Amino acid sequence: MNASVLTASHYGVVRFGDLQCEAVVLKGGERGYVRRQLAKLLGFHETHKGGRFARFLADFAPNSLSELEKTREPILLPSGRQAQFFPAGIIADVASAVVSAAINGTLHKARQGIVPNCMKIMRALATTGEVALIDEATGYQYHRAPDALQELISKLLRQSCASWERRFHPDYYRAIYRLFGWKYQGHDQNPPHVVGQITQRWVYGPVLPADLIDEIRVRKGISQKHHQWLSDQGLARLETQIHAVTAIARSSTCYRDFNHRCTAAFAGGSLQLALLADELEEVA
Numbered sequence: 410m411n412a413s414v415l416t417a418s419h420y421g422v423v424r425f426g427d428l429q430c431e432a433v434v435l436k437g438g439e440r441g442y443v444r445r446q447l448a449k450l451l452g453f454h455e456t457h458k459g460g461r462f463a464r465f466l467a468d469f470a471p472n473s474l475s476e477l478e479k480t481r482e483p484i485l486l487p488s489g490r491q492a493q494f495f496p497a498g499i500i501a502d503v504a505s506a507v508v509s510a511a512i513n514g515t516l517h518k519a520r521q522g523i524v525p526n527c528m529k530i531m532r533a534l535a536t537t538g539e540v541a542l543i544d545e546a547t548g549y550q551y552h553r554a555p556d557a558l559q560e561l562i563s564k565l566l567r568q569s570c571a572s573w574e575r576r577f578h579p580d581y582y583r584a585i586y587r588l589f590g591w592k593y594q595g596h597d598q599n600p601p602h603v604v605g606q607i608t609q610r611w612v613y614g615p616v617l618p619a620d621l622i623d624e625i626r627v628r629k630g631i632s633q634k635h636h637q638w639l640s641d642q643g644l645a646r647l648e649t650q651i652h653a654v655t656a657i658a659r660s661s662t663c664y665r666d667f668n669h670r671c672t673a674a675f676a677g678g679s680l681q682l683a684l685l686a687d688e689l690e691e692v693a
Contacts, residue, residue, distance in 0.1 A: 414491070415484045419619060421546035422672060425450075426529035432543045433494070435484065440543040443486075444493035447500065450530070451507075452523045466499075469506035473499040487619075488610055497539050504530040548618055562621055565643035570629065576636045576644070577608075581651055584658035588667050611654050615675035616646045 417433035423442070428450055431443035444462075448454075453462045466473050477499075483491040504527035510516035511524045533542065543549070579593065585604055586593040613622060613635060625638045636647055657674065661667035 414482060415494070417484055417486050419547035419549040420487045421543075421548060423542050423546045425526075425533040428526060428529050431486075431492075432546045433484065433486065434543065434547050434549045435494070440497040440540060440549075442495045442497070442500070444495035447495045450523075450526050451503070452520065466503065469510070470499055470502045473502065487614075489606065497543060500530060501534050501539060503527075504534075561618060562624055565617065565621060565640055565646075566624065566628075566638050567640050570633050571637045573634065573637060576634075576647065577651060578655075581655045581658075584655045588658060588661060588664040611671045611675060612647070612650050616650045617643070 416436050418436045419434040421432055423430050423432040430446045430450060432441070433443065434440050448462045451462075451465065453465070463474070463477070466477070477496070481493075484494045485491055507516065507520065507523060507527040508531065511521065516524070575596075579596070582600065582604070583593045585607060589603075591601075609622075622635070625635050629635065629638055636644065639647060653674070654671065657670050658667055661670055
């Protein structure tokens, strides 16, 4: 892997009202967005050259260009996909400048269409704040709260590895295989690597904080499975998530459709984790 590729340790979807944008926290703690998605909210689609977006930023947030120059190299998302990074701390200035230009009558008519989106972005940031929005969307708030995280670890993980039991029903694999046009041959078949990636992202990811998954990786042996380290409460959450992902896979027309549906259902994983923390507190 190219040494210049930075890695996102946390990923989620920020919501500016009814708008959505992929958000990330890099391993060094820097917060930001997937640039392509943020550009789309501002009227620049994949068919547009990156230079047009840069010129737009130069008009409305000229001080941001130096920050963008520092992040020209791609970043690696937890899914394995590469993307361009757009650092936090810029979008508020851009949205504000666009709205001000519209109010003053100096906004070019070709850009009038992005004013409603900029208003939504401004309202969301005024209510919550950009850092809090990203931390909530990506689950990074749990990384910043080690005491709360340790409490979750103590309740969701076992002290020692349990004996292996089947946790993923053949129906789960049949549903996932169908998305790729593959035929499931039974548990003796070694699943393709992509199936493991889907399981990590959409089964374990939404119900377990990234730091808890890292803790399992530290504890477990080569032949052990993640679920062998989960407590009864952790297994109950896992079981529910397996059923949910299986249902989505069965009703999806293809992998792209499945991925969109899972993103809509689970990418705001911090909400689920907050509910999980509440549930654990109630039964403690």
